Amino acid sequence: MTRSRSGRYFAIPLRLAIAVTVATGALWAVAAQAQTFQVIHNFAGGATGDAPNAGVVRDQAGNLYGTTGYGGNYTSACNYEGTQTGCGVIYKLSPHGPGWVFNVLSSFDGANGYFPWQLISIARDGTLYGTTAYGGPVHCESFLPGCGTIFRLQPPASFCRSVSCSWTLSEVHQFVGSPSDGGFPEIGSLTLDSSGNFYGTTEIGGAYDEGIVYELSPTHNGWTMSVQFNFLGTYGRNPQGGVVFDAAGNMYGVTSAGGASDDGAVYELTNIGSEWGEYLLHSFNHQTDGVTPTGNLVMDASGNLYGTTTGDAVTEGNVWELSPANGSWNLSVLHSFPGASAGPVGGLLMDSAGNLYGASRINGWGNVFKLSPDNGGWSYTSLHDFTGGVDGGFPASNLAIDSAGDLFGVAAAGGSSPNCSGGCGVVFEVTP
Numbered sequence: 001m002t003r004s005r006s007g008r009y010f011a012i013p014l015r016l017a018i019a020v021t022v023a024t025g026a027l028w029a030v031a032a033q034a035q036t037f038q039v040i041h042n043f044a045g046g047a048t049g050d051a052p053n054a055g056v057v058r059d060q061a062g063n064l065y066g067t068t069g070y071g072g073n074y075t076s077a078c079n080y081e082g083t084q085t086g087c088g089v090i091y092k093l094s095p096h097g098p099g100w101v102f103n104v105l106s107s108f109d110g111a112n113g114y115f116p117w118q119l120i121s122i123a124r125d126g127t128l129y130g131t132t133a134y135g136g137p138v139h140c141e142s143f144l145p146g147c148g149t150i151f152r153l154q155p156p157a158s159f160c161r162s163v164s165c166s167w168t169l170s171e172v173h174q175f176v177g178s179p180s181d182g183g184f185p186e187i188g189s190l191t192l193d194s195s196g197n198f199y200g201t202t203e204i205g206g207a208y209d210e211g212i213v214y215e216l217s218p219t220h221n222g223w224t225m226s227v228q229f230n231f232l233g234t235y236g237r238n239p240q241g242g243v244v245f246d247a248a249g250n251m252y253g254v255t256s257a258g259g260a261s262d263d264g265a266v267y268e269l270t271n272i273g274s275e276w277g278e279y280l281l282h283s284f285n286h287q288t289d290g291v292t293p294t295g296n297l298v299m300d301a302s303g304n305l306y307g308t309t310t311g312d313a314v315t316e317g318n319v320w321e322l323s324p325a326n327g328s329w330n331l332s333v334l335h336s337f338p339g340a341s342a343g344p345v346g347g348l349l350m351d352s353a354g355n356l357y358g359a360s361r362i363n364g365w366g367n368v369f370k371l372s373p374d375n376g377g378w379s380y381t382s383l384h385d386f387t388g389g390v391d392g393g394f395p396a397s398n399l400a401i402d403s404a405g406d407l408f409g410v411a412a413a414g415g416s417s418p419n420c421s422g423g424c425g426v427v428f429e430v431t432p
Helices: 014-023
Strands: 036-042 056-058 064-068 089-096 099-107 128-132 149-154 168-174 198-202 212-219 222-230 251-255 265-272 275-283 293-299 305-309 317-325 328-337 356-360 367-374 377-385 407-411 426-431
Touching: 036 099, 056 407, 099 168, 149 222, 168 222, 222 275, 251 293, 265 293, 275 328, 317 356, 328 367, 328 377, 377 426
Parallel strands: none
Antiparallel strands: 036 426, 056 064, 064 089, 089 099, 128 149, 149 168, 198 212, 212 222, 251 265, 265 275, 293 305, 305 317, 317 328, 356 367, 367 377, 407 426
């Protein structure tokens, strides 16, 4: 979902973005790569899914879980401007010998959600939790099929040897976009605290209709969603990303708009008794430090925060660091991505050595990149430049990493399947 300067929300279908790129001939030369890149799954559209947007998460057994924005069930509730796109699926990729086994775990039908765009979260018992940006029985806007949902996908109750075992999908919460609720949870992910509660954000809804932070708490009868904080204007509004916690239990995140220049902000929420107090840590100004931060933040052991801005037609996207210093916070731009709206859309990944990894929209089809600490600065490396062909294109998502340092992610377009205009998307692996 995109927010115009007038404040109106409108959806931009991925297929339209792909068609525009192809029509304008946005093809780019690909630099020689020293890294190893391989596609480990090609989506084929239809019941098996189309347009993975949210990235993958990895469990302790090495399985990958993710979602596609389209495909699956083609119901009347999941249309865009009269075109049936499908409601999206949840899938699993299991390592098997030298390859991977793909399995669709469940499909959305509109009533229980449509277009899952946030990264899946894995609970301690292996249950998957996530959100859909749209869907549900309540319409937020006349052109949107619902305000979004929180869903739960439970594995089989007993051990199952088959890769196609039945999982149970259920709706945990239906957003309605009211003053006491939220609407349109997008990008980022749900964050699990030490007590087993999940925290997330929605782009609209709440007391001022400018977004909320919510808590999803387990109860004897299921789960309860409660609004923890309402965003407002110059302190940040319309968050498009989740939250992270520090050791003291404070929450940090970004808003895509609001702040002093209405170009986005970084905030801290501190628990004060039964309420959360907000501190504005930084306002982006569109001129020197970027515009429209999205995705989850990364916090290192020293309490520094790392994030991204997507940029726009006049301002480059970037990767930035926000560091506490003498009671205030200082922002440094670590790397800028040349080109209109070329910056990362998802969040960053930090490995044990302090290297940062992410995916951007640079050069039309995007790339996977690495930023390494280097003598007081940062060294930038492109690990793979996408072509929009069989290797994929538009990797607007978070990455996952295994114990060997191999990276896993998704590209929403491209691949080898002829069933989707511009390709159905891929899951890829990069060995730095």
